[in-house]
Amino acid sequence: MIRVQQEDFDIGAELARLSDGDHSVGGIASFIGLVRDMTPDGAIGSMTLEHYPGMTEKQLAAIEAEAQRRWxxxxxxxxxxxxxxxxxxxxxxxxxxxxxxxAALEACAFLIDWLKTKAPFWKMEDGTAGAHWVEAKTSDDAAAERWARPEAPGEKAPGKKQG
Amino acid sequence: MKLLYFAWIRSKIGIAEEEVAPPAEVTTVGTLLDWLASRGPNYAEALKARAVVKTAVNQEYVDPDHPVQLGDEVALFPPVTGG
Structure with missing residues (x-):
């Protein structure tokens, strides 16, 4: 399931719901991303996350479907x-x-790595020196790149180009 | 054709979206960007670093040689920074 929302979420309730009534689940892996204070002097810097409504949901659904296919x-x-x-x-x-x-741990890592390079969100930080758009990191591209070849257990990579 | 701009590309162009009717020579994302860059200094500035401009047609990532036509939704944005 995917959700794009302005409001906060309840981690405990969300994780509990994932296995609710399904006793075939043996484990749940999770990643929670937080806003890090990037201002050097500790001044409160908020941020604004912009996204592309429509494409965001489409991309997240595609990433989730890919994880479901691989694991x-x-x-x-x-x-x-x-x-x-x-x-x-x-x-x-x-x-x-x-x-x-x-499967749970790998799929979770895959989802956040792919999300960071494919989901159309942009961060604008409001620091003491004014607002600026956060630059994309090449380390994020590298993290996503390691999942470029499908390696689901028991599944041969379909004829994709090998890195 | 509906154009959407996000993040600093939106800031530099000065609007979030617009409806355009490009000339006949605009047949691909690449030629669309060429035409847009000629529409004014704000467009030229926003599209100066062409290599970092990401494009989506009808909400799917595409390369510069991807075709565009009237009725398409074309989005221009910098590399994403969510998560």
């Missing part, structure tokens, strides 16, 4: 917030439920 998941969840956020606020929740931990 045996009982359930998965992506919640991404937009709008004005303060340091310490939750931005994103990615969670995966599977019979076994390896």
């Amino acid at each position: 045996p998941l009982q359930a998965s969840l992506i919640i991404h917030r937009y709008g004005r956020l303060a340091p310490g606020d939750r931005i994103v929740l990615v969670a995966t439920a599977s019979a076994h931990r390896q």
Whole structure:
């Protein structure tokens, strides 16, 4: 399931719901992204997350479908917030439920790595020196790149070009 | 054709979206960007670093050689920074 929303989310309730009534789930992996205070002097710097309504949902759904294709998941969840956020606020929740931990942990890492390079969100930081758009990191591209070849357990990579 | 601008590309152009009817020579995303850059200094400035401008047609990522036509929704934006 994917959700794009302005309001905060309840981590406990969301994670509990992932396995609710499904006793084939053996483990749930999760990643929670928070707003980090980037101002050097500790001054309160808020940020505004802009996104592309329509394409955001489409991209997140495609990323989730890809994770479901690669790993045996009982359930998965992506919640991404937009709008004005303060340091310490939750931005994103990615969670995966599977019979076994390896699938859950790998799929969770895959989802956040791909989300960071494909989901159309942009951060604008309001610091003491004024507002500026956050620059994309090449390390994020590298993190996403390691998932470029499908490696789902027991599945051969379909004829994609090998890195 | 509906154009959408996001993040600093929107800030530099000065509007979030517009409806345009490009000339006949605009057949691809690349030629659309060439034409847009000629429409004024704000467009030229926003599209100066062409290599970092990401494009989507009808909400799917595309390369500069992807075709565009009337009725398409074309979005221009910098590399994404969510998560």
